[in-house]
Amino acid sequence: MQPDDFEFLARLLKERSGLVLTKDKGYLVENRLMPVVRQKRLKTLAELLTALKNGEAAVAEHVVEAMMFKDTGFFRDWKPFEHFRHTVLPNLLATRKAKKTLRILCAGVSTGQEAYSLAMILDQAREAWAGWTAEIIGIDLSAPALTYAATGLYSQFEVQRGLPIRMLLKHFQKEDDSWRLKDAIRGMAELKVWNLMDDLFPLGRFDVVLCRNVLPYFDMQTKFAVLQKLGRSMSDDGVLYVGLHEPLSGVSTSFQAVNARLGIYVSGRAEAAKIATLAAPR
Numbered sequence: 381m382q383p384d385d386f387e388f389l390a391r392l393l394k395e396r397s398g399l400v401l402t403k404d405k406g407y408l409v410e411n412r413l414m415p416v417v418r419q420k421r422l423k424t425l426a427e428l429l430t431a432l433k434n435g436e437a438a439v440a441e442h443v444v445e446a447m448m449f450k451d452t453g454f455f456r457d458w459k460p461f462e463h464f465r466h467t468v469l470p471n472l473l474a475t476r477k478a479k480k481t482l483r484i485l486c487a488g489v490s491t492g493q494e495a496y497s498l499a500m501i502l503d504q505a506r507e508a509w510a511g512w513t514a515e516i517i518g519i520d521l522s523a524p525a526l527t528y529a530a531t532g533l534y535s536q537f538e539v540q541r542g543l544p545i546r547m548l549l550k551h552f553q554k555e556d557d558s559w560r561l562k563d564a565i566r567g568m569a570e571l572k573v574w575n576l577m578d579d580l581f582p583l584g585r586f587d588v589v590l591c592r593n594v595l596p597y598f599d600m601q602t603k604f605a606v607l608q609k610l611g612r613s614m615s616d617d618g619v620l621y622v623g624l625h626e627p628l629s630g631v632s633t634s635f636q637a638v639n640a641r642l643g644i645y646v647s648g649r650a651e652a653a654k655i656a657t658l659a660a661p662r
Contacts, residue, residue, distance in 0.1 A: 389401065389432070390402075392443070393444060398576060398577050399448070400598060410425065416439075416443060428443070445522055445524060451490075451593070452493050455542040456592070460621050463639075468619055480509075480511060481512065482588075486498070489529065490525050492526070492530070492532070492569065493529075493542075494592065496561060496569060498516055499516055499568035502516075503564070515570065516570065517586075519572050519573070521576070532560055533561075534561070539559045576591075576609070580609045580610070580613045581613070587618050587619070587658065588619050589610050589619070589621070591610060591621070591622055592643065593623040600631065603632070611647060611649075616647055618657075620635055622643040622645065638657070638659045646659050
């Protein structure tokens with residue numbers, strides 16, 4: 381690929397998704413985009429780039445989709461989920477007794493395993509929040525990934541990645557060589573196509589936000605902007621979970637670390653006002 385073509389593609393990805401394509405990822409471009417070339421019945425990557433430069437919107441959507449990273453799993457890096465289960469959820473039940481509502485945002489939810497992992501945790505504590513309104517909103521730029529998530533149908537390999545066998549047997553039904561998540565859990569998560577580059581205000585306010593393994597694909601300016609939006613979308617005592625290797629020090633002033641090693645942060649407003657955060661044991 382010619383340098384000018386690479387720069388054009390990198391600029392298109394950045395504008396449409398925030399993803400940063402660096403020059404050392406040239407091999408990735410061909411691996412990800414050649415299936416799109418074949419799908420569009422083109423002959424070469426150069427023809428695909430010509431279609432992009434001609435402004436063919438459908439081609440651009442397929443290219444952005446192909447370049448998205450969709451590596452996820454149930455209870456990925458399980459310790460943050462244990463923190464949610466044993467610290468955040470009890471605090472939510474104690475502090476939201478008057479409103480009886482709790483809202484969770486999963487940003488970059490991809491094929492849904494993260495949102496459904498949280499739904500399974502809530503299901504285990506169902507008696508404690510009976511009569512409450514509990515919402516899990518999963519957002520992602522990829523409509524095909526969300527369509528896959530909505531089916532709740534996962535391969536044997538996918539359910540083996542982090543999902544305890546007792547939860548597999550309780551919440552899934554075997555279908556041929558795959559496993560279907562039961563409607564009761566699927567119905568607890570609402571999935572929406574949403575770009576993190578856009579305003580999050582229409583989604584409302586959240587008690588807990590997960591944005592895990594998403595930020596590394598952005599440049600510093602985009603990370604800062606996304607974190608500002610996430611911070612504004614959270615309650616003052618809310619909790620943010622990022623990936624295990626995504627320290628926010630020097631990246632954002634919107635959050636304070638509770639446990640940076642586990643990617644657990646709280647709103648900077650909570651630190652300034654000495655608000656009792658949902659992330660701290662009580």
